[in-house]
Amino acid sequence: MxxxxxxxxxxxxxxxxxxxxxxxxxxxxxxxxxxxxxxxxxxxxxxxxxxxxxxxxxxxxxxxxxxxxxxxxxxxxxxxxxxxxxxxxxxxxxxxxxxxxxxxxxxxxxxxxxxxxxxxxxxxxxxxxxxxxxxxxxxxxxxxxxxxxxxxxxxxxxxxxxxxxxxxxxxxxxxxxxxxxxxxxxDAAHHDRVCAIVSHLPHLLAFTICGTADDLADETRSEVLDFAASGFRDFTRIAASDPVMWRDIFLNNRDALLEMLARFTEDAQAMARAIRWGDEAFIVDRIERGRRIRRSLLENRQA
Amino acid sequence: MxxxxxxxxxxxxxxxxxxxxxxxxxxxxxxxxxxxxxxxxxxxxxxxxxxxxxxxxxxxxxxxxxxxxxxxxxxxxxxxxxxxxxxxxxxxxxxxxxxxxxxxxxxxxxxxxxxxxxxxxxxxxxxxxxxxxxxxxxxxxxxxxxxxxxxxxxxxxxxxxxxxxxxxxxxxxxxxxxxxxxxxxxDAAHHDRVCAIVSHLPHLLAFTICGTADDLADETRSEVLDFAASGFRDFTRIAASDPVMWRDIFLNNRDALLEMLARFTEDAQAMARAIRWGDEAFIVDRIERGRRIRRSLLENRQA
Ligand SMILES: NC(=O)c1ccc[n+]([C@@H]2O[C@H](COP(=O)([O-])OP(=O)(O)OC[C@H]3O[C@@H](n4cnc5c(N)ncnc54)[C@H](OP(=O)(O)O)[C@@H]3O)[C@@H](O)[C@H]2O)c1
Ligand SMILES: NC(=O)c1ccc[n+]([C@@H]2O[C@H](COP(=O)([O-])OP(=O)(O)OC[C@H]3O[C@@H](n4cnc5c(N)ncnc54)[C@H](OP(=O)(O)O)[C@@H]3O)[C@@H](O)[C@H]2O)c1
CATH class of the missing domain: 3.40.50.720 (NAD(P)-binding Rossmann-like Domain)
Structure with missing residues (x-):
């Protein structure tokens, strides 16, 4: 007691x-x-x-x-x-x-x-x-x-x-x-896998794309800032979070995060291949899955 | 005239x-x-x-x-x-x-x-x-x-x-x-490169992560929906966009988009490596670049 x-x-x-x-x-x-x-x-x-x-x-x-x-x-x-x-x-x-x-x-x-x-x-x-x-x-x-x-x-x-x-x-x-x-x-292990995909991987991608943009030639970079469309804006909102907190999260959920990143990278490569070879059905299928998840989120009232 | x-x-x-x-x-x-x-x-x-x-x-x-x-x-x-x-x-x-x-x-x-x-x-x-x-x-x-x-x-x-x-x-x-x-x-070529990084690549990543989540075991997937933290929510907001429009954009900006995705993938792999080997300085540096870009965006009043 x-x-x-x-x-x-x-x-x-x-x-x-x-x-x-x-x-x-x-x-x-x-x-x-x-x-x-x-x-x-x-x-x-x-x-x-x-x-x-x-x-x-x-x-x-x-x-x-x-x-x-x-x-x-x-x-x-x-x-x-x-x-x-x-x-x-x-x-x-x-x-x-x-x-x-x-x-x-x-x-x-x-x-x-x-x-x-x-x-x-x-x-x-x-x-x-x-x-x-x-x-x-x-x-x-x-x-x-x-x-x-x-x-x-x-x-x-x-x-x-x-x-x-x-x-x-x-x-x-x-x-x-x-x-x-x-x-x-x-269960703690299950928690870490769920959070790896819903939170930690999205943050890792957001931090990374900021770096990728930052590495572009100077002229492009200034225009990235000028023209940041809604896509990039949402990413950088995530990317504004505290460095120490996120360093700790990444290092402390290493296995689940690296597994999710590996799965994600395979999926991104499959998308790249479909774009390279003009596989319209594959591309549309991937986009529609995103919409389905979005709809489920709205139904779960978390959006 | x-x-x-x-x-x-x-x-x-x-x-x-x-x-x-x-x-x-x-x-x-x-x-x-x-x-x-x-x-x-x-x-x-x-x-x-x-x-x-x-x-x-x-x-x-x-x-x-x-x-x-x-x-x-x-x-x-x-x-x-x-x-x-x-x-x-x-x-x-x-x-x-x-x-x-x-x-x-x-x-x-x-x-x-x-x-x-x-x-x-x-x-x-x-x-x-x-x-x-x-x-x-x-x-x-x-x-x-x-x-x-x-x-x-x-x-x-x-x-x-x-x-x-x-x-x-x-x-x-x-x-x-x-x-x-x-x-x-x-210039049109310059336009396509800027938009590849500020808009097209973020959308590609957003569509992809929805698919990655959707492929997880059923139990995890339902919890992804329940617990979608702000990170994933922002991604899926992007991912709700029209499939035909985005299929066309991906196929019509193929070269710039694939180049940006290749750069991004290299950067994500470098982050994965730093996480695997516990390179704290590298991780913090990447996160801080994200914050810098975010600050610039705020100063450009596009955020
Ligand atoms: N922010 C989120 O979105 C979120 C969501 C859920 C859970 N969490 C978790 O909540 C915890 C706190 O996050 P937060 O966002 O509240 O962070 P925060 O605003 O940065 O606050 C962290 C606090 O911890 C103290 N601290 C830092 N390093 C310390 C150390 N080595 N020893 C003792 N105290 C130390 C800080 O003290 P000083 O100010 O004196 O440095 C500060 O009071 C983290 O474990 C994080 O993973 C965060
Ligand atoms: N949405 C954005 O965020 C955004 C931003 C900047 C630029 N754009 C560009 O703006 C353009 C329109 O996008 P939107 O978001 O306005 O799309 P939308 O709401 O889906 O509207 C597209 C329009 O085009 C028509 N259409 C579709 N396929 C056609 C075809 N094969 N032949 C003739 N008409 C066709 C549609 O007619 P039905 O309704 O009869 O199918 C509809 O009236 C696209 O080129 C897009 O890249 C979009």
Whole structure:
């Protein structure tokens, strides 16, 4: 059984909730918890940067703003790590010994298998660990980028370990429902494959095409900027995201991402071949599949 | 010298303007001309489909709606072909003999070199031909998809032939200014390369990734639809465009498109290699180039 978490009424789910890393995701969680009294009675934010701490205090996002993660988590009933994927296990390992027995440790990283693998050696039997991935975000980062409605009607995927206390999983599901999100529980490996195709590969392609354009002769490049049609604009919107976050995601979901890229490259080569040889039926078939997926997306109300 | 085109005052630029193919682009031109009295005194629309003609009449987009292209162009001072790229030369060849001496022939196809090559044998010395490409559009098609403000603040590129009458080029520039667009004159080959990277390649990648996702095992596919993050959503927005239009664009800009795809594929392979071997500096560099291009786009106010 986990500690003192009220999942039933309107009283706060947690006494104290600590957010490590009040960036886009972390500050959105804090803002929502501030607005919605049923999430936590007290909010703690922790960041290594004095500038970020000053800004978090100025925005009034937490009751306490801490520099030292050990102090930040000491009396927390739930700790949410909102740091880049590559830092989750390290920060988790550092704070775990300072956590209260029965408190829940959770995190919001965009990849799951590598985080679970790296943090497992440091887990404590009396501190349940619930990995999550809220599928919401923008291309901006930092405490000013967050907003309370970021998670409304978005999915939050939970990938608990086989031995994670089901009561703790249920508390974290309730947390995300109160954040406005829908939840689904799935296997971490499956999560990583789904995200490789719906999010990580599109970002990789977007970053790449910007580089390809940037390498063109100078005159063409300036015209690329002038005439960027809607196609390229949508790509570069994606490509504006944070370099450290995406570096970590790519490196931490390497196998699934490289597999999806290999499949994609084969498909792109097949398209190139059809264009070279004028295979109209093949080209139209590929374009129509895109339209079908688009229609399904609209029906799923995610578009 | 070209015919009776008033580019100076507020009187209509053309007596009669004929639009062949009142789809997204054609019907937007008609709507704008209807709204703005300075473009044409009389509007003619021509389409082979009875249903489209009925709809165009119902929407009141033209003064006359014709089934026969030869009748449609007979008294026109300007004819704009708004049909798919693959049909422009054929339709142009059919109507050219019926056009008035001094009238201007123009078209709006998304690729330029292949259209110019295919139509050249049919051109008449007394009918100037001005190829254009308005860089505006949506993923919808047909006469209901158009709107009068589609071209506002967008670029329209003109790719006249070396022997095109400069007076006719200037009349067509004025036409597009009155449509709300900015114009630039450039070489057709250069146009095709710029559009290959800013528009045609992004669409090819978008169609392809939809197919790659569609090929995944059934369970993953349904979750792709459920969890499509913003990355994939942006891609599929692009991928919803009309199959015939894009088939024609791909086949008619084959060389530039295949060259850009080859460059892109090399760059994507380099990224894959960096991910496989954990080359963090390379990955971050690529991501930062994307951000730089994005910033330039914002500064160019095209984002
Ligand atoms: N953005 C999205 O679209 C999105 C969506 C779903 C999940 N996620 C995941 O959410 C997490 C946070 O992303 P975000 O977009 O909120 O990023 P963000 O706005 O850049 O915030 C990251 C936070 O982590 C802190 N941090 C960075 N490196 C650290 C380290 N080595 N040790 C301790 N703290 C560190 C940062 O502190 P400083 O400001 O002091 O550097 C900042 O407070 C990531 O794991 C990401 O994969 C993001
Ligand atoms: N959409 C864009 O984003 C965009 C942007 C810039 C330029 N363009 C260019 O504009 C042109 C028109 O595109 P659109 O988006 O307006 O397409 P659209 O909405 O599908 O309209 C195409 C029009 O052409 C007619 N048509 C199709 N095939 C024909 C044929 N073989 N002979 C004669 N008429 C034919 C159609 O008639 P029915 O309805 O009877 O089939 C329809 O009226 C294309 O060359 C395209 O490359 C498009």
């Amino acid at each position: 986990t500690g003192h978490h009220d999942t039933t009424g309107n009283s706060p789910l947690f006494g104290t909730l600590a957010v490590i890393g009040p960036g886009l995701i972390g500050s959105s969680i804090l803002r929502r918890a501030r607005q919605d009294g049923t999430i936590a009675a007290r909010l703690v934010a922790c960041d290594a940067s004095p500038a970020v701490r000053a800004r978090v205090a100025e925005l009034g996002l937490a009751d306490r703003v801490e520099a030292d993660p050990l102090r930040a988590v000491a009396d927390a009933d739930c700790v949410i790590l909102c740091v880049p994927v590559g830092a989750v296990a390290e920060v988790g390992a550092a704070i775990l010994p300072a956590m209260k027995p029965g408190a829940i440790l959770t995190e919001v990283g965009s990849t799951k298998q590598s985080i679970i693998g790296a943090i497992t050696p440091f887990l404590r039997p009396d501190v349940p660990f619930v990995p999550t991935h809220p599928m919401a975000g923008t291309e901006y980062s930092g405490p000013d980028a967050g907003f309370a409605t970021l998670f409304d009607d978005r999915w939050c995927l939970l990938t608990p370990l086989p031995d994670t206390d089901p009561a703790a999983v249920s508390v974290i599901e309730t947390l995300w429902h109160r954040m406005g999100a829908r939840t689904r529980i799935m | 070209t015919g009776h085109h008033d580019t100076t005052g507020n009187s209509p630029l053309f007596g009669t303007l004929a639009v062949i193919g009142p789809g997204l682009i054609g019907s937007s031109i008609l709507r704008r001309a209807r709204q703005d009295g300075t473009i044409a005194a009389r509007l003619v629309a021509c389409d082979a489909s009875p249903a489209v003609r009925a709809r165009v009449a119902e929407l009141g987009l033209a003064d006359r709606v014709e089934a026969d292209p030869l009748r449609a162009v007979a008294d026109a001072d300007c004819v704009i072909l708004c049909v798919p790229v693959g049909a422009v030369a054929e339709v142009g060849a059919a109507i050219l003999p019926a056009m008035k001496p001094g009238a201007i022939l123009t078209e709006v196809g998304s690729t330029k070199q292949s259209i110019i090559g295919a139509i050249t044998p049919f051109l008449r010395p007394d009918v100037p031909f001005v190829p254009t490409h308005p860089m505006a559009g949506t993923e919808y098609s047909g006469p209901d998809a158009g709107f009068a403000t589609l071209f506002d603040d967008r670029w329209c590129l003109l790719t006249p032939l070396p022997d095109t009458d400069p007076a006719a080029v200037s009349v067509i520039e004025t036409l597009w200014h009155r449509m709300g667009a900015r114009t630039r004159i450039m």
